Every structure is written in structure tokens, then in C-alpha cells.
Amino acid sequence: MRRHDRLATLLDDLAKDGTIEIDDAAQRLDVSPATIRRDLDALDDEGLLVRTRGGAVPASVAYDLPLRYKTDRNAAAKQAIARAAADLVPPGAAVALNGGTTTTEVARALATRTHPSLRLTVVTNALNIASELALRPEIEVVVTGGVVRAQSYELVGHFADLVVGELHFDVAILGVGAISVDAGACTAHEGEAAVNGAMARRAREVVVVADASKLGSYAFARICPTDAIDILVTDETAPADTVDAFIDAGVKVVVAR
Numbered sequence: 001m002r003r004h005d006r007l008a009t010l011l012d013d014l015a016k017d018g019t020i021e022i023d024d025a026a027q028r029l030d031v032s033p034a035t036i037r038r039d040l041d042a043l044d045d046e047g048l049l050v051r052t053r054g055g056a057v058p059a060s061v062a063y064d065l066p067l068r069y070k071t072d073r074n075a076a077a078k079q080a081i082a083r084a085a086a087d088l089v090p091p092g093a094a095v096a097l098n099g100g101t102t103t104t105e106v107a108r109a110l111a112t113r114t115h116p117s118l119r120l121t122v123v124t125n126a127l128n129i130a131s132e133l134a135l136r137p138e139i140e141v142v143v144t145g146g147v148v149r150a151q152s153y154e155l156v157g158h159f160a161d162l163v164v165g166e167l168h169f170d171v172a173i174l175g176v177g178a179i180s181v182d183a184g185a186c187t188a189h190e191g192e193a194a195v196n197g198a199m200a201r202r203a204r205e206v207v208v209v210a211d212a213s214k215l216g217s218y219a220f221a222r223i224c225p226t227d228a229i230d231i232l233v234t235d236e237t238a239p240a241d242t243v244d245a246f247i248d249a250g251v252k253v254v255v256a257r
Helices: 003-017 022-029 033-045 075-086 101-113 127-133 158-164 190-201 240-248
Strands: 049-052 055-058 094-097 120-124 139-143 169-175 178-180 184-187 203-209 221-224 231-235 252-256
Touching (some): 003 022, 003 033, 003 055, 022 033, 033 049, 075 101, 075 203, 075 252, 101 169, 101 203, 120 127, 158 190, 169 190, 184 190, 190 203, 190 221, 240 252
Parallel strands (some): 094 120, 094 169, 120 139, 203 231, 231 252
Antiparallel strands (some): 049 055, 178 184, 184 221
16 A cells, blocks of 8 residues: 555544554554554644554544545546536536535546637636646636635635625536535535535536545535535445435436446
8 A cells, every 4th residue: 555545544544433543553554563653653743633652643623634635535436527527517617616636637627628619717716726727728717715725725714705606607516525315515614615505506507526435424514405406426336225315305416437
């Protein structure tokens, strides 16, 4: 396992279990305890956890896995989802994109698909997405402004809410931290949820992009209820009963392959 993947796994385990024991982690990841100690020391240096005698605990209660450690997770599924979502965007559309690994792939798919005769306007609160699209002459990029969240590179706060509230979108394509029929689309941070929810309210069509690991789960803050979602784009490992539940709730489901 590569160091990047190992660090992401340790952070995932910490978020899930609330603690890491060095010997247990070393056995589970098939590396030496010394390797785990170095990994935990590196994560502690970045402020992502707090080292303890024999392991680590979360750095804060509001624990959120940073974007740079999510990049490689379910990459093939996210790329397939992104291509399917990009195909839903008509030429000349005004598109809202929030931050996240899946919407970053959507931005790349839109950039690959688009040519000068099929111009798009992309409004985003994600600095990394704006940076990737900025040199594409066929895409007009609008950035919301706001305060940067280091975990997701998303701009949040009053300025972001103010800008989004003055715009209209043909389609909002939203990545989520979790989505279920009962709770709707959710994310771990209330500031992100506020901006993302405003994007949904200002859009004629709301598309949620989420790989199977996000389905049927919950997160701290709601972006929008299920009845505000027009299309869910997911991957082929999504459980059939979960897909059927969204369809029964009135959401069109696109399974990307």
C-alpha cells in the first residue's frame, strides 16, 4: 500500500473508530509499528490528529477527511459518474459546481467534452475547480468569493451565499458527503451545506453525484431534501434496493458504467 493510501486509511479508521492503536493498525495494514508511528507523527504535524501514547485520537470533534486524502478513493467510479453527469449538461448552460473529488472529475469531463462552439458558464465555490477550468477559453468561470475551507478548498460564508443568491443556473451538479432518502443530500460542514443548498435552490435542475459508498448514509448538515433532487448519478456497485428507494421517492437515477 502506498503511503498516501495508508494515511487516508488511517484517517478513515480514526473517523470511524475515534481512536487508533499502533499495533492494531500495523497488523491491519501489514506494516511495521515504526511505520505507523511515522505516519501518525506526519498527520499530527499537519494538525489532522493528536498523537497519544500508543496511538492517536481526532484533532477535533468536527472531523472531516481533507480533500487531498480523498482523491484516489473510488477513482474509477467517480470518473464514470463524472462522464455521465457531464453528458446531462446542454451546450451553453450555466452550471453550478460545488467542491469535492467527484465534482472535480465532473469539471474535467466538461472541459474535455467542450469546444468553442459549445460554450459553458461554470459557477463554483471550489478554488481547485476554478483553477483547472481557468485556462479553458470555451468555459467562463465565475468564482463565488468567501472564506476558504482548507479541507475541501471550498469558499463558504456570507460572500459566497450573497453571490449565489443573485444567480440562476440551468443545472447544479453537487457532490455530497452522504445521501439518503430520509435525510436528503448532506455534508460534514454547515458552511458548505449553506452554499451548496443555495446552489440547489437557484437551479432549474439539481443533479447529485455520489458513488455507492455515500448512499444510505448521513452527515452533519443537510444540503437539500430528497424532493429537491432531480437526478442522482451513481455507480454500478450501488445496491439495487437503495436505487429503487430513490426512484420511488421521485428521483431519476443514472447508473454510470
